[in-house]
Amino acid sequence: MPMKRQNAYDRLSFKKKLMLFSLLFSLIPVLLLGSAASMLASHSIQSEVNGKHDIALRQIADQVDSVLKRMEYLSIQIAGDVTIEKSVRLGITMDQLDALEATLEMVETISKYRSYSDVLFQVYLVYQRYDLVYSNRLGLLKTNEFPYNGVLNAKAPQATGARIVSSNTYPGQDDLLIVRPIGPSGSDGTLVMEVDMSSLYALLTAINLGNNSRVLAVNTEGRIVLSQNEDEIGTPLPGTLSNKLRTAASPFTDTLTMEDESYHLSSLRSAFNDWSYLILTPSSSLTVKSQQIRNLTWLIAGSIAFIWALIALFASHRLYVPIQTLLKRLPMLQKPTANSLAELDQFMQHMMETNERLTDELKQKQPMLKEHLLLQLLRGDITEADFALQSKRYDIHLPGPIFIVCVFEIDQLLHFKKSYPDKDRSLMMYSLSKLICEMGESLAPCITANPKPGQVAMILSAPYSSEEFPKQAETACHTIRLQIKEFFSFSVTASISNPYCNYSNIQAAYEEALDLLQYRLLLGSDIMIAPDAGEKLIVVQQSTREMVKRQKKIVKLIAEGMTDEAIDEFNCMLQELPLAAPAAKSVIGIFTNLLAEIDHCMEQFGWDLSELLSMSAYSRIHDAKSLDEVKAWFLDEFFPAFRTRYEKLNVSQQTKIVQQVIAYIHEHAEQECSLQEASRLCQLSTSQLSRIFKEEMNHNFIDYVMDHRMSKAKEWLAHSNMPIKDIAERLQYTNTQNFSRAFKQCTGKSPGQFRELARSTDHKAAASTMSDAL
DSSP states (O other), rough: OOHHHHHHHHOOOHHHHHHHHHHHHHHHHHHHEEEEEEEEHHHHHHHHHHHHHHHHHHHHHHHHHHHHHHHHHHHHHHHHHHHHHHHHHOOOOOHHHHHHHHHHHHHHHHHHHHHSSSSSSEEEEEEEETEEEETTTTEEEGGGTTTTHHHHHHHHOOOOSSSEEOOSSSOOOOSEEEEEEEHHHHSSEEEEEEEEEEHHHHHHOOOOOOOTTTEEEOOOTTTTTSSSSGGGGGGGGOOHHHHHHHHHHHSSEEEEEETEEEEEEEEEETTTOOOOOEEEEEHHHHHHHHHHHHHHHHHHHHEEEEHHHHHHHHHHHHHHHHHHHHHHHOOOOOSTTHHHHHHHHHHHHHHHHHHHHHHHHHHHHHHHHHHHHHHHHTTSSSOHHHHHHHHHTTTOOOOEEEEEEEEEEEOOOOHHHSOOHHHHHHHHHHHHHHHHHHHHHTTTEEEEEEESSTTEEEEEESSSSHHHHHHHHHHHHHHHHHHHHSSSSSSSSEEEOOOOGGOOOOGHHHHHHHEEEEEEEHSSSSSSEEETHHHHHHHHHHHHHHHHHHHHHHHHHHHHOOOHHHHHHHHHHHHHHHHHOOOOHHHHHHHHHHHHHHHHHHHHHOHHHHHHHHSSSSHHHOOOSSSSHHHHHIIIIIIIHHHHHHHHOOOHHHHHHHHHHHHHHTTTTTTOOOOHHHHHHHOOHHHHHHHHHHHHHSSOOOOOOOOHHHHHHHHHHHHHHOOHHHHHHTTTTTTTHHHHHHHHHSSOOOOOHHHHHHHHHHHHHHHHHHHHHO
């Protein structure tokens, strides 16, 4: 029999199998969900009822106990009143003046106490010595005429404390009694307060819990003392329920049968007088509501199951259409057969093998990806969490959390480039990086990267901060520099940062090392520059900063075509030069750096420094015999040649203003960038600048700023792992939603979609390149 079922199943087509499993997987969860929802609905109703009953019981208990506590406190006041004690001690008589006065005062005191209370009660004073009872309602009685004399004898109070006697405890007792001794010894008399139960009945009748629920209060003897139905008051509860109330912990819930009807019971025992407050709800009321919800749940589940069955049938049919189409288009299947899925599996296996081959080829590219990750770390373009995740993927061992960055840079980079072709330079830089890494690992875990041509950055890691770690790192960098000079045909200058904590501060350490590397122009090449490099660095440090500022200002003035102002700034730099550069080699370095900055600036205009001058500017600097020769060359040849070239371009004043504004936008793209600030820099009104900018660029100021920022956003999204939130913050957007909305308006895609598209395009291009190579 099992073999027949197996053969019958195997004879089913794939389409029918797909349809069968679609029905099963769509109906079974809905049916299970319907069953669970039905059970949860019943449980939820029960929990809701229990919760409501618990709250109601606590409110009833608090209110009833509050009334009883007030009456007990009032009994303490009456029994302890001096006037009452005096009257009980002297008795009631018309023959003695003192007793008469005490009696009158007693009557007035009781009247006063009764007027203060919001609960109606009667007072009985039992004069035990005189066999008399005074009642504010009945007057003076003999003890044997006292209506509650039997109750008093059966429930005699102790010397101190009181007894609360529930209503209907004894025959003829319709109200609640509070019995308390009078006087220190309690032998002089007894106070009996007859409390009207109407106020307590009112509390219960005001409660409407619905579902035909009943509220009861039961004393310790199992007798009903309060009920919404007055006929029940004084009647006993069934023995089993009475025993359960005495023994069960409070609060508790249970199900019981009374008068051939099932009830849901919720009980709470009062901590004040041990009364138990009950709520009885007919189980049929709860069952009706549960059944209604259960029926509705199954109706909804059935409807959903029917809809899902239709969807499953339709979807299974639609799902098989692409499979048929795919089978027809597979290159290895000329005509789909009954075993087409097996052939499809063979094709997928072939695809997996191809994918594995491509994966192996991508692994060969892993060093490049690892290098890119380290460059992101040095530039601060990756978060600490992302780097920790990516470092595991590329097996980068840099535990931290203390880091020092050392930068090694080839001294004569131009000579290095001329001496070696591109391929040889790559091998030389790889060997240099490998040597630095191997020697650095002898001190601590480290990694190296090549941020730019001719430069190697080494990141050293330590588990904790210590005074020895920076010293050891400095010694290691000095040793590495000497080894490089011995093994290679060039020298390097090294700089080392202070220790920094956490991955996020590696960028700051790298920038500090780069700043220190700039002092090579003053201190000379082939040296090791540390934060505490010596007295010479300390003396010239401030002057060097001013010199760098002078150079940047000169370059900026040249870029703006302000040749005269650039000459004035150049003359100021010459006056400060002796303090900033005590050696001739440092002076040459300063002028060489200035030429390099000017050369870089002129490239932005499409100019070539060699076309501007008749001979190599760098050669003139290095061949100069004195500072006067350098000064004369700049003032007599360089600046006039630049002025002539600039004037030939005949750039209008309006164009220069726009160029200045564009430079301001590019410089402040990641800061606050406003038309007002640009107008202030150009010394124009906002309306004038806006008009000039519109005429020259065919864009208004705000659109140009947004386009530039969107260009930077595209670059970061396509070529970095920077979170979208960080990109929005760097581009001065208040939140990610505003940035995403602006980006989508500009590109038609959200930032996430753009990043996925850019990366998928890059991956496809890489795969295509590898396929072509294969």
